[in-house]
Amino acid sequence: MKKYPYKNFGFIFSTVIISFLLVFQFSDHTYYSAETEKLDKVLKELHIFTEAYRIVQSEYADTTKIDPNTLIAGAIEGMLKSLGDPHTHYMPPKDARELLTQTDGEFGGIGIHIGIENERLTVIAPVEGTPAWRGGVEAGDIIAKINGVATDTMSLDDAVSILRGQPGSAVAISVERYGYSEPIEIKLIREIIKVQTVRYSTIENLGYIRIAQFSERTAEELDEALEAISNAHVKGLILDLRNDPGGVLSGAIAVSNRFIDSGTIVSTMARDTRQSAVYKANPLIKINRLPLVVLVNSYSASASEIVAGCIQDHKRGIIVGTKTYGKGSVQTVENLPDGSKIALTTARYFTPSGRSIHGIGLQPDSGMFVDIPIFSDTDLKGLKELNETDVLRDFVRGKTSYTQDDLDKLASLVKSAGIALSKETLEKRLVAELERRNDNIIYLIPHLDPQLTKAIDLLKAALRLDAHESTRK
Template identity: 45%
Template sequence: MTRALLSALTFFFLFVANTHADNGKQERDLYQDLETFANVLTLIQQYYVDEVDSGKVINGAINGMLGSLDPHSAYMTAEDFKALEEETSGSFTGIGIEISIRDGVLTAVTPIEGTPADRQGIRPGDQIVRINGELTKTMTLMEAVKKLRGEVGTKVTITVHRPEWKEPRDFTLTREAIPLVSVNSMTLEPGFGYLRISNFQTSTTRDVLDALNVLGKKHPLRGLILDLRNNPGGLLDQAVKVADIFLDKGVIVSTKGRYKEEQMIFEAHPDGTHNDYPLVVLVNSGSASGSEIVAGALQDHKRAIILGTTTFGKGSVQTVLPLPEGAGLRLTTAKYYTPNGLSIQATGIKPDMVVPLNPASLDKTNPSAPPQRNIREKDLPNHLKNETVRPSAGSSGEKDPANQEASFEQVDEIQQTSKRLEQDNQLRTALIILRSLHLTDQQRNPRKDDN
């Protein structure tokens, strides 16, 4: 363990020295700092009151070094690296919550829909002060992730603090296999579809295309609601490809870093499809990174109306650099910019129409309490600054059992849709806008086929 961590630390210093040194003096200073570190480590091993686990000390040094940069750079052990690959491939085992460090406190960014954390009522902004009785104050982000994950069926108790509560509360959750179902869809009304992307993983673009195909089978789409609320991001290439589905030309996003290899421009391509129906995109403070790329591109090209509340504001790109013995370094290497050339780092995407969260989303145990203020990128310590600032009728007679079952499913779907619209103020408003846009389009183009 010690050898692996030392080689990781040495690799990092050598990498920085060889690629980022502007002159000989800087390089000499860097090697002097590395020598100082080695001397301190030697003195700790020789004179500290208790025997020292060198691996633990070096691990803490690496995490402290990366933590001084920004909230998203991190050292990953071989185990962490493997977990990251599993997550982007579509599943992991745990309680289903996206977490970050805010003001030195482990904080929930957003629970994943349908997971134990979501069902137990964990909310964005909740402070997780203990995991299984152990204080989280001194835990790194990766250490906390490890403790929250575990084998299916095992339990973990988290102690949660909310500003409106007098005392923290314990939640005991049973770990599950968390399938990261990236895309869900349904028909709200004939011709008006709803498509939710919960994260961007390897299959997201394909799943979106499949969902659009299904939505358009019964009735040609006259409007679509794209729900990116509480979408923490994921794979950059998938976010770009999803935006490309709704755009025929122009820049989707550009990235800028210190060096030439980080200067990239991603553009839309015509694919022969006609996804030119009205589009409303739902966002909130839990919409981050990849979801902000999609929303920003569609907003700048005036392809969609952005509705909801200001997004998280994570406008940085992380590159995973492999280290010896299977470990990895997740390092912020660039910032991304919307088609208009603006960074959303720490400012987020401002909606075209600000629609607040539902009153029903308030804490039911204390209805008079003010709405919870969700955390955003600008609240994280050491965040990077923004230099730019901005139903079909059945036949008569005896029904076939299969058709009868389909009818029952259709009725259930209608009931579920009605319930969802009743409870979701932002979704309901988006549907009203889509109807209005469709009527306006029909008035301008009376010959347009709407069947």
């Protein structure tokens, strides 16, 4: 690649400064005249950068490593990284083109949402029906290696780029999971990721809707689900936002508007007041008025927190589960002249009552905190041993459901293999395996899911109260 000769550096520096000054010259003169001191400071800081750049260009020993594009990209990446915000990052031209592919078309991948937590590459949630889901990747897994390469020095964008690829190609990940002393090796085959964001079912006389993530089509899919459960004459609704990592803001607003017919849904506040906005419910949208319980957990993030926060503040439903993830920031993608981009946090979300959830999360309603029990050390050991055999995989082949007799037979097979597992943990593992193999079926097993059980109990109690009030009238 052609290098910039040192003799042109003065010209480059002069061009940068002149361009910078022209921006200020043709801006609001009255405003910027009051900003002279700040401008002087910026120019001094730019001079420090350009002097460092000049020294590297002219004096670094290995000239083969002096590529101006790489140096500038590294400087931008370092500048954004210094903000300490995992959602603010630099995308070189190649990654920027891949972003367009992801948002405008289909792409090959494994179907997971990932983020940086405690400086580790962490699975926020696998997408239902995708290779990651079927392969056993779980929310909270730490991806330690991708194709044998450690991820501790990878940026989020680098990791995403490596995980994506040609449909039909393989990728190997090594994950660290809570309770497991050794990493779990998982080999996955990439495929075209087409995500159905809304799935629904009924349980007893209640409707159940699960939103996996928020896209531009989520509200449309939700309308179809609401119509279907309405035709089933359900008396209440459970909206499951657990493990939902979020998505587009417009999707969250539209979903909220299916339950709220007036008032604020969410507001955003930015440094530039012109970018701040208050989003209100459209009273013309058809509203669902069934008694409502919303399920959340620590992997409910961003758009799912907007919906839960809106419903909670308007007292439209009851929030059950655990504290949510706490991503309440808005990112704007800005284009740079060379085709690269920067994703920059430019605003914060606020719930209708004015609460910021960023870094805090949303708490369930009072008395509605319901956690999922953790596995015992014996069960964790047993699960690891079970996953290393074909006992469960062979048992569920061709099955879409199970009976108590099936569970007893499986328990006998597991015991014969010398594996110690409690009956409840074995049943949970069986259900998880069935879900991965039959992603068109929703398995609702209340005795295995305390949060779902709580939602059902609340709605039944509300229905009994309504029936009692109606009788009194």
